Amino acid sequence: MMSADPTAPAAPFARYQLGAAYDEMFAAPQRPRGHYTRLYERLLELPADELERRQTAADQNFLNQGVTFTVYGADEGTERIFPYDLLPRIITSAEWDVIERGLTQRITALNLFLRDIYHDGHILHDGVIPADLVLSCRHYRREMRGIRLVRDAYISIAGTDLVRLPDGRFAVLEDNVRVPSGVSYMLVNRQVSKRVFPNLFDHYNVRPNEQYGQALLATLRALDPQQRPDPRVVLLTPGVYNSAYFEHTFLARQMGIELVEGRDLLVHNNVVYMRTTAGLERVDVIYRRVDDDFIDPLSFRHDSFLGVAGLMHAYRAGNVGLANAIGTGVADDKAVYAYVPRIIRYYTGEDPILENVETFVLADDVQRRHVLDNLESLVVKAVGESGGYGMLIGPHSTAAEREAFRRQIEADPRNYIAQPTLALSQAPCFIDGGIEARHIDLRPYILSGERVVIVPGGLTRVALRRGSLVVNSSQGGGSKDTWILHD
Amino acid sequence: MLSRVADSLYWMSRYLERAEHTARLLDVSLQQLDQRPGDAQRRWERLLAGLQSTVADAEPLAITASLTFDAGRGESIVASISAARENARQVREQISSEMWEQINRLYLHVRSATMASIADEPHGFFRSVKEGAHLFQGICDATMSHGEGWHFIQAGRAIERAGATTRMLEAYVLDRGGMLTQSNDDQAWVCLLKSCTAYEAYCKVYTATIRPERIVEFLVLDAYFPHSMRFAAETVQVATRAIAAATGTAQAGRVDRLAGRLRATLDYGQTDEILADLRGYLATLLQLCVQIDAAIYQTYIAYPADQALSA
Known part of the structure; x- marks a missing residue:
């Protein structure tokens, strides 16, 4: 029943609550921000069961397309649909402009940083970042010392996680510069939301993102060490049991390139070939979705069946390009992250456009003492992990969990950092027949080839459990389409 | 075409044919009526020889159960269809989605059956396996280049x-x-x-x-x-x-x-x-x-x- 009280929230928003976090839609109760007004009005117009019907149609769409991911640890790799929330997240042109400039600055600086630490190490000699912190990174690869890369392209594809702070500014929560995933959901979400809200889509002047496939292919082609006019680019997948296998098939199809596994490739005289029914064909660039550790059993983990024996030799010889380069993981080590603002100033002479989140490096005695005294209010993360694994969220933890983390930290302080518990911004989500607020983040995808290209948008991830701050798909997160508006 | 892809397509097809063959043999043998004592035993022996198979308990129902459901036995229906599906899964982006759906459906069908559930009317079950394989071939011809x-x-x-x-x-x-x-x-x-x-x-x-x-x-x-x-x-x-x-x-x-x-x-x-x-x-x-x-x-x-x- 609709209430007669004009100040009470309209029916679909009856359960919507504003809190300390920044709200993407509302400036104040019942007062939507300008760029959300049309969506708000549309939601009030729609009959009660209409949203439900559209959500069902969207879910069916994902099921039919087989848009799934695999959860590790569950029974022999369960395939699940990545939950999709049908209300779009809208970002204005002015906001996007800051994000775009900030991310371009950041990836440029990180590429200069990687070039430096694998060659002369100026930044280490100048004491901007402690040398032992860099050299002790789990993902630091001595094998990369002195290798010249085409265009000095270390990070070609990045997926940087942004959060919006209570004052409305965006900040970088973490850089993902090894094998970031999720871009296929960004593209599929758009296909679905166009069908779910065709009229709204026409009204809002949304920037397209479907050119991502071409942009990615252009970025990869630029990595051909021989700079031939028509290099052969392939996508290397760990195979059907990998959690992101759907994405690998999706991207290969979008780009029209071959999807290969390690056993399809071989190296002869430092040249990479793929085995086809018509014989061996030379491969020039590999978009590899296999981690460093597993990519070449001769150079890294010798028990890997996913990689290609001798690939590192072909790479060193300049006969094949890899995206991303080997050893980029140093730049998304969570302890190195704390130094990224200094890294940006060092290489570009500019102030960072996007800020970091306050971060305590636990290798530092003073910072560690502070963190151990305040575990219940902080988030602790292992530096080399991703996907929401290896985390302690202080306010939601038990005393036993905190004690276990305390012991792990004291045993290996270099392996951990801590951050304050962030009030991630919240956005309206369709939940149980009504609209409720849930916390979200944003992962835009940055391509760095001949130049830096950021396709407008990104993956907005949603913590679907009420009050939860964890948006990872492996931990009960979902996603929604992200609309970047024209001016 | 990648060699691995060609290999998977070839074996997907072989395994499905194998499943259909086993289903047909069991179906025929279970329906055959005998003129003399001993005929049945010889028939089942020939069936096993034709499949190059041995079953410890040479009793018709035991042979049927084993050749239908024993996943550890390469020539069994369940093992063959699982292998065909696994090969199809490896090249899912190379075959049509209709083909994948059909082989997946057939797989789920045989995996959900048990000896108890087919005992009353084995003929219906074996026919559904044969038809499932035929349907896959038809879909393949109609939807794949x-x-x-x-x-x-x-x-x-x-x-x-x-x-x-x-x-x-x-x-x-x-x-x-x-x-x-x-x-x-x-x-x-x-x-x-x-x-x-x-x-x-x-x-x-x-x-x-x-x-x-x-x-x-x-x-x-x-x-x-x-x-x-x-x-x-x-x-x-x-x-x-x-x-x-x-x-x-x-x-x-x-x-x-x-x-x-x-x-x-x-x-x-x-x-x-x-x-x-x-x-x-x-x-x-x-x-x-x-x-x-x-x-x-x-x-x-x-x-x-x-x-x-x-x-």
């Missing part, structure tokens, strides 16, 4: 079928010490024909008079019947030639020679000569099938890298 990959599927099915038919014939001939004589054991010969879905087709050509030498002639040399050896040989040759043309492989000579030899052995075979040494003839056919399979593998899938590099 008839290019290189499709020809690997055709080649796989024909090679599997040729081998299966030859082994069934061997089982029936060996049973008689290699001699074909007009016996009063007509039912066994009818069982052989039905096991190859050949009974009706045979009757159209030769009438319902059961003559062992005609049955052999029909299953080996008939040019038009899709389960005959000759028909399979022609399919193999057409498919391998199309693959050779698509890949422009210089090494394809060996496959082509063997496929041509198999076809000539059947196209120009004489019934009286074949019957004079049926055992030897069948062994030659089987050996050629094995050689063609190996030659396809060596030419297109697992060729030595140094050889390909020097070519």
Whole structure:
């Protein structure tokens, strides 16, 4: 029943609550921000069961397309649909402009940083970042010392996680510069939301993102060490049991390139070939979705069946390009992250456009003492992990969990950092027949080839459990389409 | 086309054919009525010999359960369909989504069945397996491009079928010490024909008079019947030639020679000569099938890298 009280929230928003976090839609109760007004009005117009019907149609769409991911640890790799929330997240042109400039600055600086630490190490000699912190990174690869890369392209594809702070500014929560995933959901979400809200889509002047496939292919082609006019680019997948296998098939199809596994490739005289029914064909660039550790059993983990024996030799010889380069993981080590603002100033002479989140490096005695005294209010993360694994969220933890983390930290302080518990911004989500607020983040995808290209948008991830701050798909997160508006 | 993809398509097809063959044999054998005591035991022995299988408990229901549901037994229906589906899953983006859905549906169907659930009406279950396989073939023909990959599927099915038919014939001939004589054991010969879905087709050509030498002639040399050896040989040759043309492989000579030899052995075979040494003839056919399979593998899938590099 609709209430007669004009100040009470309209029916679909009856359960919507504003809190300390920044709200993407509302400036104040019942007062939507300008760029959300049309969506708000549309939601009030729609009959009660209409949203439900559209959500069902969207879910069916994902099921039919087989848009799934695999959860590790569950029974022999369960395939699940990545939950999709049908209300779009809208970002204005002015906001996007800051994000775009900030991310371009950041990836440029990180590429200069990687070039430096694998060659002369100026930044280490100048004491901007402690040398032992860099050299002790789990993902630091001595094998990369002195290798010249085409265009000095270390990070070609990045997926940087942004959060919006209570004052409305965006900040970088973490850089993902090894094998970031999720871009296929960004593209599929758009296909679905166009069908779910065709009229709204026409009204809002949304920037397209479907050119991502071409942009990615252009970025990869630029990595051909021989700079031939028509290099052969392939996508290397760990195979059907990998959690992101759907994405690998999706991207290969979008780009029209071959999807290969390690056993399809071989190296002869430092040249990479793929085995086809018509014989061996030379491969020039590999978009590899296999981690460093597993990519070449001769150079890294010798028990890997996913990689290609001798690939590192072909790479060193300049006969094949890899995206991303080997050893980029140093730049998304969570302890190195704390130094990224200094890294940006060092290489570009500019102030960072996007800020970091306050971060305590636990290798530092003073910072560690502070963190151990305040575990219940902080988030602790292992530096080399991703996907929401290896985390302690202080306010939601038990005393036993905190004690276990305390012991792990004291045993290996270099392996951990801590951050304050962030009030991630919240956005309206369709939940149980009504609209409720849930916390979200944003992962835009940055391509760095001949130049830096950021396709407008990104993956907005949603913590679907009420009050939860964890948006990872492996931990009960979902996603929604992200609309970047024209001016 | 990636060698791994070609290999998966070829084996997907072979495994599905294998599942259909096992389902058909069990179905026929369970429905056969016996004239004399001992017939049943001999029939099940021949069935096991035809599948090159052994089951400890030679009791019909135990054999049926084992050959249907024992996932650890390569020739069982469940194992074959699981293997076919696993191969399809590896190349999911290369086959049509309709093909994937059908093979997945068939897989879920056989995985959800149990001996208890099919005991009342085994015929219905085996028919659903056969129809599921036929539907997959129809969908494949209707929705997938008839290019290189499709020809690997055709080649796989024909090679599997040729081998299966030859082994069934061997089982029936060996049973008689290699001699074909007009016996009063007509039912066994009818069982052989039905096991190859050949009974009706045979009757159209030769009438319902059961003559062992005609049955052999029909299953080996008939040019038009899709389960005959000759028909399979022609399919193999057409498919391998199309693959050779698509890949422009210089090494394809060996496959082509063997496929041509198999076809000539059947196209120009004489019934009286074949019957004079049926055992030897069948062994030659089987050996050629094995050689063609190996030659396809060596030419297109697992060729030595140094050889390909020097070519």
